[in-house]
Structure formats: C-alpha cells, structure tokens
Amino acid sequence: MYTNIEDVLRFLQSRNGLGIKPGLERMTKMLEQLDHPEQQLKVVHIAGTNGKGSTLTFIKQALVQNGYKVGSFTSPSIDRFNDQIKINDQVIPDSSLMKITNRLIPIIVTLDEDGDPPTEFEITVVIAILYFVKTVDIALIEAGMGGRDDSTNCVLPILSIITNVGMDHVAFLGDTLRDIASHKAGIIKQNIPIISGEMNSDVLAIIEKEALGKAATLYRYQREYSIANKHLSKEKQETFSFVAGDYQIDAIELSMKGEHQIKNAALACMALVQLQALGYELSTDTIKKGIKIALIPGRFEQVYSNPIVIIDGAHNQEGVQAFLNTTKRLYPEMEKQIIFAAFKDKPLKQMIDQMEGNFEKITFTTFDHSRAAEATQLFGISNSKKKELDLDWENAVSSFLSKESSQKMLFVTGSLHFIKLIRKYFEYLE
Numbered sequence: 001m002y003t004n005i006e007d008v009l010r011f012l013q014s015r016n017g018l019g020i021k022p023g024l025e026r027m028t029k030m031l032e033q034l035d036h037p038e039q040q041l042k043v044v045h046i047a048g049t050n051g052k053g054s055t056l057t058f059i060k061q062a063l064v065q066n067g068y069k070v071g072s073f074t075s076p077s078i079d080r081f082n083d084q085i086k087i088n089d090q091v092i093p094d095s096s097l098m099k100i101t102n103r104l105i106p107i108i109v110t111l112d113e114d115g116d117p118p119t120e121f122e123i124t125v126v127i128a129i130l131y132f133v134k135t136v137d138i139a140l141i142e143a144g145m146g147g148r149d150d151s152t153n154c155v156l157p158i159l160s161i162i163t164n165v166g167m168d169h170v171a172f173l174g175d176t177l178r179d180i181a182s183h184k185a186g187i188i189k190q191n192i193p194i195i196s197g198e199m200n201s202d203v204l205a206i207i208e209k210e211a212l213g214k215a216a217t218l219y220r221y222q223r224e225y226s227i228a229n230k231h232l233s234k235e236k237q238e239t240f241s242f243v244a245g246d247y248q249i250d251a252i253e254l255s256m257k258g259e260h261q262i263k264n265a266a267l268a269c270m271a272l273v274q275l276q277a278l279g280y281e282l283s284t285d286t287i288k289k290g291i292k293i294a295l296i297p298g299r300f301e302q303v304y305s306n307p308i309v310i311i312d313g314a315h316n317q318e319g320v321q322a323f324l325n326t327t328k329r330l331y332p333e334m335e336k337q338i339i340f341a342a343f344k345d346k347p348l349k350q351m352i353d354q355m356e357g358n359f360e361k362i363t364f365t366t367f368d369h370s371r372a373a374e375a376t377q378l379f380g381i382s383n384s385k386k387k388e389l390d391l392d393w394e395n396a397v398s399s400f401l402s403k404e405s406s407q408k409m410l411f412v413t414g415s416l417h418f419i420k421l422i423r424k425y426f427e428y429l430e
Helices: 005-018 025-033 052-065 094-113 120-132 177-185 201-213 260-277 284-293 317-330 348-355 375-381 393-403 416-429
Strands: 043-047 070-073 085-087 138-142 159-162 194-196 218-220 226-232 238-244 247-253 301-305 308-312 335-341 361-364 387-389 408-414
Touching: 005 094, 005 120, 025 094, 025 120, 043 052, 052 070, 052 138, 052 260, 052 284, 070 120, 085 120, 094 120, 120 138, 159 260, 177 201, 194 201, 194 260, 201 218, 226 260, 238 260, 247 260, 247 284, 260 284, 260 317, 301 416, 308 393, 308 416, 317 348, 317 408, 335 348, 335 375, 335 393, 348 375, 361 375, 375 387, 393 408, 393 416, 408 416
Parallel strands: 043 138, 043 159, 070 138, 159 194, 194 218, 308 408, 335 361, 335 408, 361 387
Antiparallel strands: 070 085, 226 238, 238 247, 301 308
16 A cells, blocks of 8 residues: 555556556446446536547536536646546645555456556546545546547446547547547437537537437537627637527637637537536526636646747647637737647648648757657658757757747647646746
8 A cells, every 4th residue: 555645656657558448348347346436426528539628627617616516537637647636626635646546456456467457547537536426516527538438438427528529549549530430429328418519510420320329419519509709809818609599698708718719618608508407506607707717727828928938739630720720810910930749649740731831930849758759750741941950849948038039939839748848847937
C-alpha cells in the first residue's frame, strides 16, 4: 500500500507502457469486484473528435451556478494528473487519490497475474467513478478515444452527447469518417436521449441508424436545435442565441475564444434543456452566467501580454482549422508567427499544409515524449519558404520574446502535451 502521493503517481505512470487497449473486459472485471459503483451515478457521457472538453465545461459551469455538485472526468491533463478528476472546480485531493488507488491495488494485481493488466487510463476512470459515487449530483464523463470500446463506455448515462466526428486516432478507430462515426455511436444506449453536434450527412446517418436501433431520441444540430443572432461583441466575445423549438435563450456570451465555441455552447444548452426535462432545476440567467465564465486552460489561451503569446492544443485537422479561423477572426491585422510540435501519429502533412501561408514564420520543434515527431521530420514535410528549425522549443520561444516587438504575435500549437510544457514555461516567467 502506498503512503505518499509521489509513489502513487509513479505507479500510475508506470502503466503507460501498456499503451492503449480498447475493450471493456478489464473495466468490467474491476467494476464487478467493486459491486458496480458506476450504476449508482447519474452520468452525462460525452464523445467526439473535438469539442468534448469545451462542451463538458459549459455544462459543468451552468450546473454549478445552479447549485449542483458536479463531478467531471476529462483527459489528458494540461497540468497535474489530479486535474482530470474534479468535483465542481476542485481537483481530487492527493489523500483521496491515494486512498482509492490503494483500494484498487489488490484488484489490479489479480488482473496483472491473470495476464490482462489494466492500463493507466482504465484505472483512472475507475478512480473517478469511485471518487464521484455517493458524492455528486451528476457526473460528466468525457470519452478518451472513440466510444464503443472506450473505457468510459462502462457507464450507464442519463444523457449521451457526440460533439462531432473527424479524422483522429485512425490506427484504432479506422481510416474513414464512417468507421470513426461507428465507434462514436457506440456510446448510444437503449432509450437514453442522444444529442449530436455539427456533422456531415454520411456521418449523421450512422448516428441516426444507431439511435433508431436503440430507441434513443436524437437531438440534431440545425434540426432539433440551432443558433441565431451570432456576432462578435466589441469586447471580442462570441455572442449568440440558442433556439430549440419554442425555447430560446438570447444574448449568450462566451469567454472561450473562437466561432466554433458557439457550436459547443449550443450543444451544451441542448444538454441542459434535456437535463431540465429529467428533473434538474435550472434558471436561464444562471445558465448564461455559467456558460460565460467557462474557460479551459490551453484552448486559445493568452499566456503573455507583451508581445502577445497565445497557446492552443490544436492536435488534429479539425482542431487546426478551428484555430486558424479564430486567429483570423480575432487578429486579422496583426503579424503572426507560430511554433509547432505534434505527435508523430497525427496527420502531420495535412496539419502543416493548413497552417502554411497563414503566418509570417513557422518554426518546427519537438519535445520530450515517446510519441513526439522529430523537428526535422516536421521541417521536411513543410513546403513553406518562411520556415525555421529549432530542436530546442525553449530556445524557439525565448528567441521570439527577446527579438520581437509588441506589433507581432506568437502562437504555439500542436500536441496538448507540448502545450502543457509551454504553459508551465510562461507560468515560471511570471
């Protein structure tokens, strides 16, 4: 049994070597040994290629502002391991993390000895469930990858959400949107309402077929709910109205940056409408207040003021496009430079092609992670005449800060693990 948090975190990190293991067999075995605590939770289950964290955060803050105790599980963490598991805005304390891990050790050891060891992610999901049970009014659970075979798909939700479907994790989910959509649709449960975000007709048809087969009522973007009156305020805040039939919420303001966040917030509003139908008491004013204060570290976040430095975890093609749209929308006249580093299993050529031509200079670098692409590989992919190579990301950042004037901006994007390092760098500067 562990007696200090450092040993607990080392133990959990040691499971990283097991990689990603799709399937619910190990989750089922662990939860059976614990008398199925997941069955005691009221869960909103959220899957999708992009926007899961933002949608979850909008819902969470609206519920918290209405007085509910809300558990949330998200991944990966932008800072500490504990940040993945929260009640309201408070991360799981070290003492609780250590106590629950110690409770799980005998179960984990048995699975290890049986030759089917659970991964870090699987263990973390069980820790979250045990931490939330008998404590929260509702738990918001973000899927890790896909849906059907994801470790979080052990829960029995009162509401399911699929934000969108894009090309990501193709080695596990398939190399077509239809394959990936089939995995996402796997979170749809019998007679449990499902809300979908923006997606093309082929993808939506797969979601619709699964929902029909499960007798799950489906609420679709621009069908059962929509957006109206969207605009950018003088303070550069996205503002819009949410419409669902005769129900409407006007003048919703966002602190999160980017027009794509309007769609995530509308999806959250539809979820809140459904939660009202399920008995949760929510007022319009507190919904709007919660949505306005919702923020996520590392999502188009300004971390430095002079010169302006903005970080964004755009780690796939759809994420890069949303990032580029936001830079043009908010800073059309500024001269912009970018530093990019990403995982080698991402669609690197497509992501780099998207970025080229949008920045005065693009610097390719790398970071310490087994999945990180080499900076030379990224540099070689690029066709830009305004590219630079720097094997040391800290040097790339510090060089910009020492040379550039307040008339230029720096953006840093790519892997969330890279963004985590950049964010810590600027925290130390302050």
